[in-house]
């Protein structure tokens with residue numbers, strides 16, 4: 001029988017106080033400071049990229065009375081129109097993000113463009129002294145991360161990268177449990193992320209009005225290799241290496257963000273991976289099945305696996321394996337105590353009979369190897385935690401808006417985002433090279449290979 005607990009955000013924070021252990025496109029950098037936002041002021045938000053995720057985020061932002069979306073740009077006309085109507089006509093439409101970030105009355109940008117654009121959109125926005133919520137993965141290549149970190153520091157603005165996992169109260173509970181020693185020594189983290197639908201494999205429907213008249217193909221391409229107009233590439237860009245790192249940077253980056261946070265381990269030291277394109281062969285040039293391992297200097301391994309051919313076992317989850325228990329983080333958080341028994345019977349049975357008999361008369365050995373002789377109640381029970389109240393995306397934005405107004409920290413600034421994205425990039429580099437790749441912690445980038 002498991003013990004069940006519900007954790008809400010206020011209660012969690014109270015428990016925390018008591019100790020939870022018990023339980024470059026020609027943009028000139030602005031020299032001005034970011035516009036100060038008084039507590040009574042509205043935070044004005046500009047959306048750079050107004051695709052599927054941006055529409056979810058507009059709905060999230062609408063739940064904050066202290067914030068308002070005032071500007072939107074995108075490379076497909078239909079999405080601009082829908083975004084404007086989502087703001088009841090209040091946001092202004094732009095074709096070019098540079099016009100948005102030059103607005104002196106704008107405080108915040110939300111960057112939800114395809115991944116190959118994040119770097120340019122981020123650096124230009126930060127240099128224009130805009131606070132930035134930047135969708136994951138922070139970067140398209142490892143090299144881009146340090147420049148974004150530098151731009152955040154130089155301009156003294158807030159950054160929140162868009163993996164909300166660390167702001168889930170169950171994730172925070174997991175982190176506290178591990179920090180308290182409840183799991184003992186954690187040497188292995190196992191994560192999986194599986195899907196078995198076309199939509200899960202990023203084969204999204206293409207709007208029937210898509211055409212070179214409604215889609216700005218050149219704007220989408222940006223610094224990516226020149227190619228003829230392709231609706232598949234425009235609307236399913238995750239399937240192509242020119243714009244995305246595929247499963248690693250789209251999915252595992254969330255997992256790495258959460259694992260780095262829960263384990264309080266900022267960055268892995270090496271990565272190896274195997275992968276293949278086995279099922280969705282006609283729609284992409286990225287793998288649809290990957291097994292990867294990350295090694296951390298804190299003394300544990302992470303095993304990440306995913307396939308787009310099966311979603312058995314619930315789709316996704318993370319298991320933290322410790323000497324005293326297992327923690328399973330998914331929709332709920334479950335702690336399973338180890339309750340281990342030594343088992344030397346087959347060894348001792350080969351000893352001289354007299355010695356074997358004496359061995360099992362030792363009370364210490366009896367307690368360790370014969371669970372039936374333990375006093376009742378000694379065996380620990382499973383604990384299951386469910387969260388209630390505010391979801392992690394709301395908490396993630398609340399933390400970001402607090403940072404904009406008060407200068408308080410965010411959990412996922414440019415440095416944290418650089419590391420999570422780089423764990424994912426290292427998996428891809430290892431996959432491409434067919435070898436183990438290493439992180440150069442002193443230079444905070446991939447070691448020369």
Ligand SMILES: NC(=O)c1ccc[n+]([C@@H]2O[C@H](COP(=O)([O-])OP(=O)(O)OC[C@H]3O[C@@H](n4cnc5c(N)ncnc54)[C@H](O)[C@@H]3O)[C@@H](O)[C@H]2O)c1
Nearest residue numbers: 049050051052053074075076112113114135136162219220
């Ligand atoms: N945090 C999450 O759970 C989550 C979920 C989904 C997507 N995302 C991230 O959000 C980002 C967007 O993903 P999506 O699913 O919304 O993709 P999408 O294709 O639906 O949206 C991207 C939009 O960017 C526009 N665009 C392309 N080039 C542009 C440019 N140069 N300037 C302005 N707009 C441009 C496209 O027209 C498109 O509408 C990605 O980085 C993705 O990884 C995060």
